[in-house]
Amino acid sequence: MAEVNTGEGGGKKGGGKVRSKKTSTKIDMTPMVDLAFLLITFFMLTTTLSKNYRVEIVMPHKDDINKDQHMDAKASDALTLLLKKNSIVWYQLDKNGKPIVIDSTDYSDKGIRQLLIDKSKANNKLIVLVKPTDEAVYKNVIDMLDEIAIVKLSKYSMADISPDDLKIMAQKK
Amino acid sequence: MPKIKVPRKSISLDMTAMCDMAFLLLTFFILTAKMKPAEPAKADVPSAVSKYEADKKLAKIIVGDDDRVFLGLAEQPARLELADLVLNQTYNLNLSKEELYEFSLMEYIGLPSSQVKNYLSLPEEEKGSFKQGGIPIDSLNNELEVWLKATRDHLKLKMAIKADKSTSYNKTVNKVVNTLVSLHENDINFITSLEAAPTE
Numbered sequence: 284m285a286e287v288n289t290g291e292g293g294g295k296k297g298g299g300k301v302r303s304k305k306t307s308t309k310i311d312m313t314p315m316v317d318l319a320f321l322l323i324t325f326f327m328l329t330t331t332l333s334k335n336y337r338v339e340i341v342m343p344h345k346d347d348i349n350k351d352q353h354m355d356a357k358a359s360d361a362l363t364l365l366l367k368k369n370s371i372v373w374y375q376l377d378k379n380g381k382p383i384v385i386d387s388t389d390y391s392d393k394g395i396r397q398l399l400i401d402k403s404k405a406n407n408k409l410i411v412l413v414k415p416t417d418e419a420v421y422k423n424v425i426d427m428l429d430e431i432a433i434v435k436l437s438k439y440s441m442a443d444i445s446p447d448d449l450k451i452m453a454q455k456k
Numbered sequence: 457m458p459k460i461k462v463p464r465k466s467i468s469l470d471m472t473a474m475c476d477m478a479f480l481l482l483t484f485f486i487l488t489a490k491m492k493p494a495e496p497a498k499a500d501v502p503s504a505v506s507k508y509e510a511d512k513k514l515a516k517i518i519v520g521d522d523d524r525v526f527l528g529l530a531e532q533p534a535r536l537e538l539a540d541l542v543l544n545q546t547y548n549l550n551l552s553k554e555e556l557y558e559f560s561l562m563e564y565i566g567l568p569s570s571q572v573k574n575y576l577s578l579p580e581e582e583k584g585s586f587k588q589g590g591i592p593i594d595s596l597n598n599e600l601e602v603w604l605k606a607t608r609d610h611l612k613l614k615m616a617i618k619a620d621k622s623t624s625y626n627k628t629v630n631k632v633v634n635t636l637v638s639l640h641e642n643d644i645n646f647i648t649s650l651e652a653a654p655t656e
Contacts, residue, residue, distance in 0.1 A: 312471030319478030326485055335501075335510035337616055337645040342637045366625075392654060415625040421519075422502040422621040424629070425646060429504040433654060443630070 338428055362402050363412045365452055366419040366427055371395055372452050385455050390426050399434040411439040414448055493563040496588055497524050499620045503651035510616055510647055515607045519619035523628045524590030526566035527603050534611050536560035541606045566590050593631045601635050616645035
C-alpha cells in the first residue's frame with residue numbers, strides 16, 4: 284500500500300530511549316464484516332425456496348362407461364386438441380361427426396390462447412378435449428392445462444388419443 | 457495569523473459488534489436451512505400459473521426424465537410402515553425388522569419388489585451408489601398400484617405427480633394417471649413451479 288512515512292523517523296536523531304512502538308490491540312474488523320455480509324448475501328441469493336404448487340385435473344371415472352352416467356354433450360360442441368411436441372392440431376366436428384375445421388396452432392399466447400378465447404366466445408357450451416399424442420411431453424400437457432386455466436374454461440377433459448384422431452391428424456399434413 | 461488546528465478525529469468505527477451480528481445471522485441461516493434430499497432422477501417440473509400450494513406432506517410420485525418412477529415420502533416412520541405393508545404383507549418377502557429399517561432409510565422408494573432382497577444384501581459402501589430401477593407400472597405388473605393403495609389407505613396421504621418436463625406423456629405419466637384413476641383417485645395433482653400470470 285502506498286503510505287508516506289512521516290513523523291518520528293527523521294526528527295530525533297540523537298540519544299533518547301529507543302521506544303518500542305506501541306502497537307494497538309485493535310484489529311480493523313471492516314474486512315471481516317464485509318466478508319460476513321458477502322456470505323450472507325451469497326447464500327440468500329443462491330438458496331431457492333422450494334415451494335411447490337399444483338395443477339389439478341379431475342379425470343373421469345373408469346367404471347362409468349355405462350351410458351346412463353354420461354353427461355349429454357353434442358359432438359358439435361367439442362373442440363378437440365391433439366397435442367404434439369411443438370404444435371397443436373385442433374378440429375371440430377359437425378352434427379354428423381364429420382370434421383368441419385382442421386387446423387393447427389402453437390403453444391404461444393397468440394396461438395392456442397387466442398383460439399380458446401375465440402371458440403369459447405363463439406359457443407358458450409364449448410367442451411375442450413385434450414388428447415396428447417405419443418410425441419407430446421409432459422410439459423405440453425401442463426402448458427395446455429395452464430392455458431385452459433388462464434382462459435378460465437370450466438368444461439374440459441383429458442382423453443387418450445383414438446385411431447380416428449390419428450386419421451384426422453394425417454389429413455392436416 | 458496562527459492557524460487553528462482542528463484536532464483530527466478518527467473516523468474508524470468499532471466494527472466488532474457489526475461483525476458479531478453478521479456472523480450470527482450467517483450461522484443462523486446455515487443451521488436453519490433444510491437441505492433438499494437429492495432426488496434419484498432428474499425431475500425438473502414445468503411452470504404454471506396455478507397458485508394452489510401443494511402440501512408439504514404429500515406423497516410424491518416422481519417420474520424422472522428417464523421414465524423411472526419413484527414414490528417419495530418425507531417421513532421415515534411412514535416409509536417403514538409402508539415397507540412392512542407392501543413388501544412383507546403383500547409380496548411376502550419376509551424381511552426382518554432390521555432389513556425393513558434399512559429399506560426405509562431410502563428417501564425415495566424405487567425398487568421393484570424382486571430387487572429388494574438384492575439391494576439389502578449389498579455391502580454398505582455399494583448401497584450409496586446403487587441405481588434404483590424404478591417401480592414397475594406395466595399393466596401386467598403394476599407395483600405402483602400396490603404402493604399407492606397402501607399409501608392412501610394406511611397413511612391417509614394425498615398424492616401428487618411430480619414429473620420431469622421432458623418425459624413423454626403417453627409413455628409414463630399417463631400410466632401413472634391411469635393407475636390413480638383405477639384406485640378411484642380422480643383428482644390428479646401435478647406439481648408445478650410458479651410462473652407469473654399473464655396480464656390482460
